[in-house]
Amino acid sequence: MLVGNFIDGDSRVQKEARSAAEAGWDTYLIGRPYSGKREESKLGEVTVLRPAESMAATKYRTYHPRRSGVGGLIAYSTVELGKVKHQRQRIRQSNLAVERELLARRAAEGMNPASKLVDGAVLAARAFGVKAAGYWIAARKQALDHNYAVVQESPSTAIEQLLVKRGGEGAVWNAQPRLVDFEDSFGRAADELEPDLIHANDAEMLGVAVRAAARAKAKGRTVKVIYDAHEFFAGDTRDNPTWAPAMAAQEAKYLPLADAVMSPIEGYAASMVEFHGIEKFPGRKPPVLVKNMPALADLAAAGDDVPGVRGALGLAADVPLLVHPGSVTKVRGLQTVVEALPELEGVHAALLVGRRDGFVAELVTMAERLGVADRFHLLDYVPSEELTAYLRSATVGIDTLLHIPLHELTITTKFWSYISAGLPVVASDVKATSELTRELGNGEVYTAGDAHSFVEALRKVLADPAAYTKVYTDETLRGYSWEGQAEVMLQLYRDVTGLDVSAS
Structure with a gap:
């Protein structure tokens, strides 16, 4: 695999x-x-x-940025080459001061005037050359930096695309x-x-x-x-x-x-x-x-006494807690949740994240600016086999995708985890997720990217969570489990290979 x-x-x-x-x-x-x-x-x-x-x-591609425009013709081809040239230039400049000192010392010791004049002229010419080289090296370094900036903005040329x-x-x-x-x-x-x-x-x-x-x-x-x-x-x-x-x-x-x-x-x-x-x-x-659904065996193995996300935050059982495990990028729409928190007095939100820089850091800054940093929490990922039990102590699972073509087709893994954890959901109106939410009746749908719409949907769920979770019957949970999906995968293995390893 x-x-x-x-x-x-x-x-x-x-x-x-x-x-x-x-x-x-x-x-x-x-x-x-x-x-x-x-x-x-x-x-x-x-x-x-x-x-x-x-x-x-x-x-190689990272350290050899593509050359762009007229300036690209003079740019250093690699970062390493640029560093070496810059180092040598600094040494040349330092060495000029040493040579001036040596010339001054020889003159003080009674150097021949003609020799002093010649050596002074040579040193002046050398100083001019070093200064000119400095401008050239700086220009080539600037061109290299430009190439890097271009690559960041547009990683590939139109021809390459x-x-x-x-x-x-x-x-x-x-x-x-x-x-x-x-x-x-x-x-x-x-x-x-x-x-x-x-x-x-x-x-x-x-x-x-x-x-x-x-x-x-x-x-x-x-x-x-x-x-x-x-x-x-x-x-x-x-x-x-x-x-x-x-x-x-x-x-x-x-x-x-x-x-x-x-x-x-x-x-x-x-x-x-x-x-x-x-x-x-x-x-x-x-x-x-073969859908990426949680395994019922993992949930059963965890038992009923897992403090989970609520215990990790030290929140009382009656504190409304929203949870979102997984990747955090702008198109995931979590800025909507932060924007909504000022209207949701007493509601906490927890993101399970793999790293805390980039857009995650932007969300933290936004929460601080809006005065809700004490109710916006970051927690580390937990192992996948522990995730469902970990989420179970939350109040609502949120799925906040924004409208892009890929998201219209997507049912996220976290959505299946919410079902297995017995959580009601608040989901954005991307096509596949919103249709399933309405079909199951396990949550409310809001307009993607609209904080006020999110607030309205969440308030409906918080008013009566049991009305949404009553749909999670034993039959439903079995239907949305990994065990059933795994059998489909294993049957495909048997069909493709002609091997039935379970019989061996």
């Missing part, structure tokens, strides 16, 4: 790997190492392998060099393990898996590939304009060689069928839905 992240924060791949191992598969979950060196550990019966990676291609959209592998690798680095480390690991099945999570692992299967076939071994599409790239709005086209190009090229496709979101699956024409591939069935 391949995934291009550090594994620890990825609840989906952890559950997939644990379920595969529990079903009898000899399971290796392969992700990125924190140290850059090979790391190996256990996750239950799963072997977690993080192969060594140099990230050489990614580092065009070439990526056309699907050229070289252009894709140049624009997204991590694909080269992943092939170098993950591909070697796949060859070393000689698997029967490769489960590739996300598009950056699809090419790695297909190439490994092709190399195995050349050696007389059969390796099946399942592509687990976590995203639909046509709706991606990342700052890097080549990311989504590059990943779509990877899918277009390698999907015909994958043996099956699965996805956590119905909207993603349907969009992939339309975008890539999957149904036209010989013998290919539509993508199989």
